[in-house]
Amino acid sequence: xxxxxxxxxxxxxxxxxxxxxxxxxxxxxxxxxxxxxxxxxxxxxxxxxxxxxxxxxxxxxxxxxxxxxxxxxxxxxxxxxxxxxxxxxxxxxxxxxxxxxxxxxxxxxxxxxxxxxxxxxxxxxxxxxxxxxxxxxxxxxxxxxxxxxxxxxxxxxxxxxxxxxxxxxxxxxxxxxxxxxxxx
Amino acid sequence: xxxxxxxxxxxxxxxxxxxxxxxxxxxxxxxxxxxxxxxxxxxxxxxxxxxxxxxxxxxxxxxxxxxxxxxxxxxxxxxxxxxxxxxxxxxxxxxxxxxxxxxxxxxxxxxxxxxxxxxxxxxxxxxxxxxxxxxxxxxxxxxxxxxxxxxxxxxxxxxxxxxxxxxxxxxxxxxxxxxxx
Numbered sequence: 001x002x003x004x005x006x007x008x009x010x011x012x013x014x015x016x017x018x019x020x021x022x023x024x025x026x027x028x029x030x031x032x033x034x035x036x037x038x039x040x041x042x043x044x045x046x047x048x049x050x051x052x053x054x055x056x057x058x059x060x061x062x063x064x065x066x067x068x069x070x071x072x073x074x075x076x077x078x079x080x081x082x083x084x085x086x087x088x089x090x091x092x093x094x095x096x097x098x099x100x101x102x103x104x105x106x107x108x109x110x111x112x113x114x115x116x117x118x119x120x121x122x123x124x125x126x127x128x129x130x131x132x133x134x135x136x137x138x139x140x141x142x143x144x145x146x147x148x149x150x151x152x153x154x155x156x157x158x159x160x161x162x163x164x165x166x167x168x169x170x171x172x173x174x175x176x177x178x179x180x181x182x183x184x
Numbered sequence: 185x186x187x188x189x190x191x192x193x194x195x196x197x198x199x200x201x202x203x204x205x206x207x208x209x210x211x212x213x214x215x216x217x218x219x220x221x222x223x224x225x226x227x228x229x230x231x232x233x234x235x236x237x238x239x240x241x242x243x244x245x246x247x248x249x250x251x252x253x254x255x256x257x258x259x260x261x262x263x264x265x266x267x268x269x270x271x272x273x274x275x276x277x278x279x280x281x282x283x284x285x286x287x288x289x290x291x292x293x294x295x296x297x298x299x300x301x302x303x304x305x306x307x308x309x310x311x312x313x314x315x316x317x318x319x320x321x322x323x324x325x326x327x328x329x330x331x332x333x334x335x336x337x338x339x340x341x342x343x344x345x346x347x348x349x350x351x352x353x354x355x356x357x358x359x360x361x362x363x364x365x
Contacts (some may be wrong), residue, residue, distance in 0.1 A: 008351065013321065016218075024217070027234070030213050030231075035205070076344040119351055121345035121346035123342065155337035156337060165352070170326060
């Protein structure tokens with residue numbers, strides 16, 4: 001089936017509102033239930049809970065310090081493991097010597113990426129192999145209109161000086177590039 | 185208590201006035217429920233999460249910085265509660281009701297498209313569903329969502345764009361072809 005009058009923001013807003021409205025009957029009297037729960041919540045703790053609490057939040061400064069050091073070592077170990085296994089680089093889209101060039105001057109940046117509708121807004125890294133501060137990426141894109149933005153050290157840069165035009169969406173700019181048959 | 189200002193209600197709540205907190209619940213329960221539902225996708229769980237979020241927020245109210253926007257702080261508490269609940273939940277994440285069309289060639293009626301979009305949005309992964317709900321339903325700005333979700337604004341923007349793209353591709357999977365205007 002085909003729908004030619006697609007306005008995604010309007011339809012998405014409507015889809016969210018409908019689901020929430022359908023479930024809203026569950027909120028009837030919520031304030032009374034919250035007040036009731038709070039009024040009965042502040043009961044004296046059992047000895048078991050007091051012991052558990054002394055373990056979780058010890059009063060002794062030496063024990064607290066030992067907890068902090070232990071937690072830091074565990075976090076370091078987990079961080080190393082995550083870094084090794086979870087952040088394996090994802091395969092990049094096919095690059096070509098000839099294609100659409102994305103280039104941005106960002107001297108001093110540690111990481112520059114491009115997100116756009118050509119990648120379903122998934123970040124693709126740019127490279128600066130010679131370290132001159134100009135980050136580049138060549139993508140082979142089929143002819144069409146593409147919206148995109150750069151992420152410079154995680155900061156949104158929506159106005160590419162090389163863009164054909166800009167559009168304002170969700171309170172910020174995104175760049176637009178038209179790719180023709182010659183893929184430039 | 186309808187005409188009392190938010191700040192006064194918060195200050196009275198800090199002094200232990202549960203009726204004042206009840207008024208806060210009345211004012212923010214739709215917002216809190218929407219965020220909880222965005223994380224949990226289950227009405228009953230979202231109701232439990234909303235109740236627990238208001239209880240937790242009341243107990244932690246002395247940590248709230250009065251110079252910050254109260255709704256954003258309350259959303260942060262809600263998201264934490266709902267995510268903890270999601271982690272503890274043993275049963276699998278419920279899938280929304282599936283939608284299929286009989287005739288792929290016909291122009292879809294608005295009602296059918298509406299159902300398809302609803303299914304597509306609510307079947308998105310939570311990373312994309314939650315920012316969409318906060319942006320399109322709660323009316324939060326990108327910066328407010330970033331604060332509530334403890335993310336960078338650029339990450340929120342990327343997730344919003346990607347969420348929209350995923351809705352479109354999910355519709356394509358369902359056999360709905362959409363042309364942007």
